[in-house]
Amino acid sequence: MENKDYKLGTKVVMKKKHPCGGDTWEIIRLGADIKIKCCTCSHTVFIPRIELNKKIKKILEDVN
Numbered sequence: 001m002e003n004k005d006y007k008l009g010t011k012v013v014m015k016k017k018h019p020c021g022g023d024t025w026e027i028i029r030l031g032a033d034i035k036i037k038c039c040t041c042s043h044t045v046f047i048p049r050i051e052l053n054k055k056i057k058k059i060l061e062d063v064n
Contacts, residue, residue, distance in 0.1 A: 004053065006030060011039065011060040018043065024060065 006012075010027045017023045022040025029035035033046045047055075 004056075004059070006034065012036075013057045013060060014055050015057045016055070023057075 006027050008027060008030065012025055012027065014023050014025060018025075018038050018040065020038060020041040020043070022038050024039040025036040026039055027034060028037050028044070031049075033048055034052050035044055035046050036052070037044045
């Protein structure tokens with residue numbers, strides 16, 4: 001995935017699983033750094049946009 005424009009509420013699947021076992025994340029803040037929340041355990045993480053683009057496996061749904 002390269003240079004994707006994300007929206008708030010978009011759910012994405014990451015290549016690696018979170019330690020809780022979930023691999024689905026929801027985008028909850030946009031900017032140079034993107035804040036994502038694990039849909040399984042609600043853990044939140046700030047990740048640079050460039051790094052997120054490399055780690056995304058697929059986009060599940062776009063809200064709006």
